Amino acid sequence: MKLIIAYVKPEKLNDVKQALYEAQIFNMSVTNIVGSGRQRGFSETYRGVEEEVNLLKKVRLEIGVNDDFVEPAKKAIIKGARTGQIGDGVLFVLPVEEALRIRTGEGGPPAMG
Amino acid sequence: MKLIIAYVKPEKLNDVKQALYEAQIFNMSVTNIVGSGRQRGFSETYRGVEEEVNLLKKVRLEIGVNDDFVEPAKKAIIKGARTGQIGDGVLFVLPVEEALRIRTGEGGPPAMG
Amino acid sequence: MKLIIAYVKPEKLNDVKQALYEAQIFNMSVTNIVGSGRQRGFSETYRGVEEEVNLLKKVRLEIGVNDDFVEPAKKAIIKGARTGQIGDGVLFVLPVEEALRIRTGEGGPPAMG
């Protein structure tokens, strides 16, 4: 059981979702975030004052998958999110010790069916 | 030391909080998320165009607990969040290698007092 | 490869960012959260009804770093976030099994350059 965390461009969210669905992965959680990475920000001028905005809007996906789904998930995310331009983001795979479906209480792999 | 991540229905947040307090767990972090899982979404029609909304509003809890608190925490979350209907959500337990209280710098279990 | 999760006071975000930059750490993701911990909340009265607000606005940082960057990162966060007053927050270090830069597909440490 793993937890995949991916940061992608907001406008790519739908493509990523699509790609994941095609890979038979339907369960995920999405958060609005701001992030800084290689991509440099943009500068706003407000009432004559200039400022460099270096935290850009991104979307964070969290996907808990059984070990055999890790590779397909990664592929799907890359397929959906990659533009080749700076700012595409990164993904992390974290170990999960236990998973539980609240409604049923069932645990372990099936939880993520 | 573990990090429990749970996704629950927004309207159940208060019950979960209550249940956690009763289990002597007072520290937590809560995030607004949208998620997709077993629960199917609803369809909006806006100006004659219909669309299936399949990312539903959920709440994400993050609770760092000492190992002996994991079971009570899980029980509390299930107690507070379960409605028995689809959409109740899931929880994950992740290993934490180190924990640190910023104010005091103290680490390890006590950090989560 | 580790993932550092830190919860800090919103108004300290800039200081933390500054401290991290000085430590040559430029990549991070930031989320708006509400949290409860040692710090007690405040009470609102709205139209004559009083209520205790115990989920306070905090900011959550997520930083994926190579193992040799963990210590500098922790130091930087503490340097930037500590006020010595209750509510300064906590940080967790989680193990990361794999990291991947979506744009290039390159994985492992370099991913976090």
Place this chain on the structure above:
Amino acid sequence: MFKRITASLAGLLVLGLVYTLPAWAEEAAKAPKINSLDTIWVLITAYLVFFMQPGFAMVEAGLTRAKNACNILAKNLLDFCVASILFFLVGYGLMFGEGNSFIGLSGFGLSGLKSTNLPIWASWMFQAVFCGTAATIISGAMAERTKFTSYLVATALMTGIVYPIIGHWTWGGGWLSKMGFFDFAGSTIVHGTGGWAALMGTIFLGPRIGRYGPDGKSKVIAGHNISLAMLGVFILWFGWFGFNPGSQLAASGTDNANAIALITINTNLAAAAGAVVAMFTVWAMFGKPDLTMCMNGALAGLVAITAPCAVVSPGAAILIGAIGGLIVVLGVTLLDKIHVDDPVGAIPVHAFNGMWGTISVGIWGQKALGLANNGLLHGGGFQQLGIQILGTVSCALFAIVCMGIVFGLVKAILGLRVSKEEEIRGLDIEEHGMEAYADFQIFTTR
């Protein structure tokens, strides 16, 4: 559902045509003593009163939750539209047509009604926006849990029948006017009727989920957009300069000029006093100057001065408004105690202060300003005061009974309240299939 309504609507439109052609014919023909100055005064003030609609809409939307915003806005738009059409076809006739001292029975679709110093169309317009105001008051108190269709049906009955009858009693030359009951711009007739109807609706509905804990302790359900609510209050205040001064229904000549000027200053001072006193009251009672209570205070002052504005001095206006500000804060707290859940404070503002304002005529009213008898403090004794109390109480009772029946029937036939799930998810998605703030991240934990 809508099928039936559409059908009836079609009929209604045809009628509209039938009715009004003759009506117009008569008009264009003769309209002797029409006064242009009076006409533009009444039309412009009618426009200002119309503008109170967005005022109510913004206050009600702002003081409720984001997930129900579209729904409350839709109610505010559609109830005015329905009221306009019904008041044209039926209401105006019941209110001002020839009839008995209880109800008017002619002039439907304005046919056969004569012009006065104003073209009949102008008189209708001014009365129509008043009717719309009475209707809109209800939506706020019943916000966040009422079925859209049920609400529309209830307001249709209220604006088509109940309000016109109450109006007829005083402004249509009915029994209250014969008694010398004085309600200049409608503290009782417009605001009271709306407010008491709102009370009945709220009782039939019950409180919103989560408003009162299992232990009965009240919980905060904060409004989602105080900026909009504040804007709404200012718009209402602005519109009230149409509501009260316009009710003089004339502007030409020294007396009318003096009257509308006095009414204007009284209206403004009462509102100001209401807001200030409400602020200090809530500050004293709960430790902080709650802005939403200050808003209610200004509105309370405005509602209170609506009946007496033409027959009291500015000093009295300050007092009447100030007491209104006190009443509204205590009223909100009282309703909360007895678990009547009125999200926007419509009942204390319109019902309680409508009554207070009407009664205050009997206290500070002045014969020299055109009242039948002097008020209590001007040595007129209790006569006018008695009439005022009788009048406002009878109107309140009639509104309570009629709307009780209306809401009872609607509840029985259509159901008044949305399901628990709809209420939790929000009426916007369930009833309208849309969200008010699609781009914003909203908390739905409440």
Place this chain on the structure above:
Amino acid sequence: MFKRITASLAGLLVLGLVYTLPAWAEEAAKAPKINSLDTIWVLITAYLVFFMQPGFAMVEAGLTRAKNACNILAKNLLDFCVASILFFLVGYGLMFGEGNSFIGLSGFGLSGLKSTNLPIWASWMFQAVFCGTAATIISGAMAERTKFTSYLVATALMTGIVYPIIGHWTWGGGWLSKMGFFDFAGSTIVHGTGGWAALMGTIFLGPRIGRYGPDGKSKVIAGHNISLAMLGVFILWFGWFGFNPGSQLAASGTDNANAIALITINTNLAAAAGAVVAMFTVWAMFGKPDLTMCMNGALAGLVAITAPCAVVSPGAAILIGAIGGLIVVLGVTLLDKIHVDDPVGAIPVHAFNGMWGTISVGIWGQKALGLANNGLLHGGGFQQLGIQILGTVSCALFAIVCMGIVFGLVKAILGLRVSKEEEIRGLDIEEHGMEAYADFQIFTTR
């Protein structure tokens, strides 16, 4: 870019001075039969029409995405400013100056124009806000993807040249007025012109990214602030009480008083009917009462009644508005089918209903109310109807052709549309370097 514009602007200001000193001189001298009552009526209604600007701004901003809010607001502010100045220097002369039956050719900067029952300044003000309205209609349909400078240039050409010419044909004593074409307050002249220009702009632009899937299926791009949009609609309705009744351009005397009162009631009833019918239509077609469609319905009713408001009965007004409400819902669906992406429904509201309203004059218009001939249903046969159709079609064609050229040129020279990246990130950051809601967490996934 702005350098060149600044330069021309400087020139323009000086001209402004030159032009108007003589102009004023003449004025102050003689202004015989000026009527004060008419003057304040026209000025106050002009103020109400001005207030329609924020109405449009709130509707257009509310029905589009948060990331483009500053941009659409800036367009609404600046197009009115540019229109005001150009209409003063050039437009008014082209529209009302001495000339031939196609165009006016004197009175630039108002120099040499005479006062009527109104001071020339008052006449200008009333016409200027109408011109501003025509301009502002476009921005909504072209929202979320149009370059700021290109938009300003296009509106400058439209308000400075195209609109005044069309206006001259009817209100300036041109060929259409000679034919007996009747467009009381501008269903065709103001709303039609704006609406058809909007259509051309939208076609030249193409739909927003993501509005239509690869499969051609339409996708929802929901507005970001329905509360603001609702406020905007109410403001527009309020402003329309200036737009239509003010167009009588007089208030003194029984006939004028009757007229403005009739116009007022017709305007209100048509709007109400439009909203109600639109609600039931969308309810029937798509299962839920979409609030944004109800809003469009009210506006449709208002646009439709703008031409006939003075010459039809209130019953007819209800029908005209009701049909308008139907047209707007069908229109929105139709445009969606043919992939014309009009985020706010400006084209169905202003173009389609502008045409419908103008034609309806030929159906329900009444000679007794001042129309040249009776309409079809009043036994006048097809004569007036024919003229109406001819007039509205010719104006539409002229607007389509001219604005087609304008947008074509602008596209060729400056480019009409922002880059894909700008559109995705939002025009606020790219074009104005700022965000509308800095403190709020916004979804940018759409």
Place this chain on the structure above:
Amino acid sequence: MFKRITASLAGLLVLGLVYTLPAWAEEAAKAPKINSLDTIWVLITAYLVFFMQPGFAMVEAGLTRAKNACNILAKNLLDFCVASILFFLVGYGLMFGEGNSFIGLSGFGLSGLKSTNLPIWASWMFQAVFCGTAATIISGAMAERTKFTSYLVATALMTGIVYPIIGHWTWGGGWLSKMGFFDFAGSTIVHGTGGWAALMGTIFLGPRIGRYGPDGKSKVIAGHNISLAMLGVFILWFGWFGFNPGSQLAASGTDNANAIALITINTNLAAAAGAVVAMFTVWAMFGKPDLTMCMNGALAGLVAITAPCAVVSPGAAILIGAIGGLIVVLGVTLLDKIHVDDPVGAIPVHAFNGMWGTISVGIWGQKALGLANNGLLHGGGFQQLGIQILGTVSCALFAIVCMGIVFGLVKAILGLRVSKEEEIRGLDIEEHGMEAYADFQIFTTR
């Protein structure tokens, strides 16, 4: 705190009563040459000026942060309420009562004041809303860090004493009017007073935390709701059609009709020019057309034309407004350089342009339009120009000194500024115990 205030308030209300009964008595009795047309004109325009209150409220709230929205709204509501009551009890007497050429000393509570062509109540109402405007200007510049009670006390002193005295000098027949100083609708008297008071307040307060980095570099603190701010600007523009044309205080007769029409067109053109020039200026200086600067530009044009609107030609109005638009952008930048933190630009808009507008009377003013002497460009030489400069400078100095004392005292006794913690968390929670946008996820990292 509030205990004491409540007490004094109680007294005040009783006084209100005492004062005005006689006052009214006199009135109702005789009011010879009252003119109805003038009365409705002044009342309606007074309503429009009142409506500027929400205009200011929306601009100030929109251009500051969400965490302080309730607080700024509360200040805008309450300062008007307090101003209304004090201006009734004290202010109007000091401004227009019999007295010396420095101050009026009778007519408190309006007792003993006579009607003119307007009922005394109408005159009061018109002046009261002007007083409210002057008060409200301050809150914007002092936003996001000023204690609520301290603010209320300061505005009470300003509206009760300082403003009426300055007003008396010119409009109350004081020494400046004797000198021939001309400030038609109050560029100096209303906007200057408010603007200079704002400057003092801002200086006494110091900048917001985080506005200037340790290195002294300015940081962006963006407004939280540009849509609301834009709405506010449009509302202000709309209200200005009451502010300037209403200041003619009459509408009957050809001359008045001409005057109010000329004032209207001048007001509109100056605002338009101000916005356009501000846009190009900021565009040239900082690379992008900052919408908030365009807004300030429109307001700058309006403030600038307020003094000369009745005595200059439309061409001159365009120039005056255009220069105003330039001044406001430079002014904002200048204040930023010297670290005077004015979140909404109130000082450049009202103080700088108030002065500019007053001076411009001496440049483009025309004797033929009723000015004492021709302005510089009309061959009148420097006389009027000199008087204008003297007048506006003396008023500015007086305002600066008085408000300096007021803010100094308030700071010493009550403290002007909230604590660092309150400021960081936001004034809404600390001062009012509530949030403006409970349902929205807000960034509090700034």
